[in-house]
Amino acid sequence: xxxxxxxxxxxxxxxxxxDILASDDVPDLQSVKTCALTCKAVLxxxxxxxxxxxxxxxxxxxxxxxxxxxxSPDIATCVRHLELGEAVVKxxxxxxxxxxxxxxxxxxxxxxxxxxxxESVEIxxxxxxxxxxxxxxxxxDMQNVIAMLIQAPTLKWLTLRKLxxxxxxxxxxLRDNLRHLHLYSVSIENVDxxxxxxxxxxxxxxxxxxxxxxxxxxxxxxxxxSASGSPIFEFGNLKHLRIHSKRDIGVADEAFxxxxxxxxxxxxxxxxxxxxxxxxxxxxxLISARHKIPQTVVLCFSDVxxxxxxxxxxxxxxxxxxxxxKELIIYVKGWGWALGEIDNCSRTGERLDELLTNKRAWPxxxxxxxxxxxTAWNRLRCDxxxxxxxxxxxxxFIHTHFPALSSSTSISFSFATHLHVAEYVSGPAHVRTATNxxxxxxxxxx
Numbered sequence: 001x002x003x004x005x006x007x008x009x010x011x012x013x014x015x016x017x018x019d020i021l022a023s024d025d026v027p028d029l030q031s032v033k034t035c036a037l038t039c040k041a042v043l044x045x046x047x048x049x050x051x052x053x054x055x056x057x058x059x060x061x062x063x064x065x066x067x068x069x070x071x072s073p074d075i076a077t078c079v080r081h082l083e084l085g086e087a088v089v090k091x092x093x094x095x096x097x098x099x100x101x102x103x104x105x106x107x108x109x110x111x112x113x114x115x116x117x118x119e120s121v122e123i124x125x126x127x128x129x130x131x132x133x134x135x136x137x138x139x140x141d142m143q144n145v146i147a148m149l150i151q152a153p154t155l156k157w158l159t160l161r162k163l164x165x166x167x168x169x170x171x172x173x174l175r176d177n178l179r180h181l182h183l184y185s186v187s188i189e190n191v192d193x194x195x196x197x198x199x200x201x202x203x204x205x206x207x208x209x210x211x212x213x214x215x216x217x218x219x220x221x222x223x224x225x226s227a228s229g230s231p232i233f234e235f236g237n238l239k240h241l242r243i244h245s246k247r248d249i250g251v252a253d254e255a256f257x258x259x260x261x262x263x264x265x266x267x268x269x270x271x272x273x274x275x276x277x278x279x280x281x282x283x284x285x286l287i288s289a290r291h292k293i294p295q296t297v298v299l300c301f302s303d304v305x306x307x308x309x310x311x312x313x314x315x316x317x318x319x320x321x322x323x324x325x326k327e328l329i330i331y332v333k334g335w336g337w338a339l340g341e342i343d344n345c346s347r348t349g350e351r352l353d354e355l356l357t358n359k360r361a362w363p364x365x366x367x368x369x370x371x372x373x374x375t376a377w378n379r380l381r382c383d384x385x386x387x388x389x390x391x392x393x394x395x396x397f398i399h400t401h402f403p404a405l406s407s408s409t410s411i412s413f414s415f416a417t418h419l420h421v422a423e424y425v426s427g428p429a430h431v432r433t434a435t436n437x438x439x440x441x442x443x444x445x446x
Contacts, residue, residue: 090137
């Protein structure tokens with residue numbers, strides 16, 4: 001007997017479809033949510049992606065997520081990335097305390113143990129320019145939440161921003177699964193040089209990021225030892241180091257950087273960001289303290305750039321030890337003031353092209369990637385601020401202004417432009433969907 005019922009897809013196939021929708025760099029979470037509403041059988045496949053990344057920016061977000069956990073505790077087993085925003089961490093006004101209640105924080109701390117797949121935590125996701133938050137100004141229940149989150153046994157990636165007076169025991173209590181540590185404007189209160197709470201094995205960091213306000217904190221981590229006297233943080237396996245220095249580097253800073261770079265004997269990628277040519281060059285010269293040269297050098301030119309241009313920076317950097325790098329990645333942020341005067345911007349591309357293919361300046365280059373925000377890209381082209389023209393990369397323009405790189409048989413050249421946009425999806429638990437909306441992927445010039 002034939003059936004008039006439409007054919008049905010196996011749940012495994014539906015699960016694969018949901019995985020594909022959520023697998024892009026910018027996942028289609030709206031479609032995943034729509035799938036979740038079709039039937040209960042599909043919900044588990046969707047929930048894994050919907051609650052994979054949670055951003056608690058405001059107290060209302062925290063309360064919504066807390067209530068969701070109380071009604072559906074299995075949500076906790078989906079969370080892989082969690083952010084706590086400034087409003088949540090600094091919840092200290094009477095109105096907010098009445099709204100949230102310290103009991104909520106205490107009960108939330110108890111739930112953290114159920115976050116069995118938590119891999120990444122970011123504390124103080126805040127706006128640029130906000131002053132630092134002092135640890136002793138955070139209420140004790142929230143301190144407990146933060147300490148438990150960053151010491152989660154499954155954690156691999158930790159980012160801390162603008163925290164002052166953080167007890168060293170919070171960091172020495174990190175688990176040995178941690179591989180990526182990023183500190184921005186963080187100071188550490190070093191009250192115990194040999195803490196009892198320490199991982200059974202050293203923490204072998206592979207990626208480490210700091211700005212200039214974290215030099216002292218990093219020195220404390222370099223010297224941190226367990227009760228037995230063994231180092232807690234092992235920088236010898238470091239593969240990727242990012243340093244953002246805004247002001248000029250002093251003698252004390254130089255001594256610290258020498259110590260860090262000598263320890264990082266396996267460094268393969270060095271990323272430098274600065275607000276002037278002088279700062280970038282001085283930081284890079286400290287690399288001469290090491291015998292092994294990073295194969296990949298990443299240079300970030302900030303929006304507020306001091307005297308000098310990208311061309312001058314690359315000329316100076318190529319003349320020192322960084323000239324031995326095989327891959328060079330250049331980010332031009334914001335308005336691209338580092339490109340030079342507006343009247344000379346179109347010439348900048350040709351000067352970069354000439355410099356980077358000059359074997360006397362960068363003799364070992366095998367690959368160059370240039371990534372620019374759209375405003376900087378338009379300044380380079382000197383054709384106004386039309387986003388419509390930016391949406392499709394003009395290969396003819398790239399061939400015109402980067403002729404040597406475009407035709408080089410020894411250097412792989414690729415180019416990308418993007419908008420820098422922070423987007424959040426409203427809902428009971430803010431899910432961060434994207435930090436960058438790419439206008440175009442890297443275009444390889446052949």
